[in-house]
Amino acid sequence: MGLGTTFEKDLIAAGGINIVTYPGTPEYLADLAAGRLDAIYNDRLLIGYLAKSQNLPIKGVGNAGSVDQMGVAMKKSNVLLQRAVNAALKGLKADSSLAKLGEKWFGQDVSKP
Structure with a gap:
């Protein structure tokens, strides 16, 4: 590590x-x-x-440690951007696009903790 x-x-x-x-x-x-x-x-x-x-012959298993939350940094005053980002994320989750993107890039559904 x-x-x-x-x-x-x-x-x-x-x-x-x-x-x-x-x-x-x-x-x-x-x-x-x-x-x-x-x-x-x-x-x-x-x-x-x-x-x-990298096409490595390994696989992630199990969950250990804590789950860390991720965020999108932006100015507090930019409420319109915050609403747009939140709406986009909600839409990606609702139509399973977030799950599909996770499978494509990470080999797993990233919409679930």
């Missing part, structure tokens, strides 16, 4: 785990795919995207 990440801190707090750190995600994904690691712990969307885009 990445040195100094929140994921490393989670595993240190859990205790009893042999943690190996790497400079970045591509390096430990390569070691996982080559069988030099048993498992990795990271964001499910990042792992899904990299596994799919």
Whole structure:
């Protein structure tokens, strides 16, 4: 896992785990795919995207840790933009477009936590 990440801190707090750190995600994904690691712990969307885009023989499983919420940064005063973004997201969820985009880019439905 990445040195100094929140994921490393989670595993240190859990205790009893042999943690190996790497400079970045591509390096430990390569070691996982080559069988030099048993498992990795990271964001499910990042792992899904990299596994799919790099055609790696790995798969994300389970949910561990906390679910972090994502946001779209904008000026508080731009209420029209906020309404437009919220409406677009609501529409993407309603017609299953968000689920389809998640499958395309991450190999999983991102409309569900």
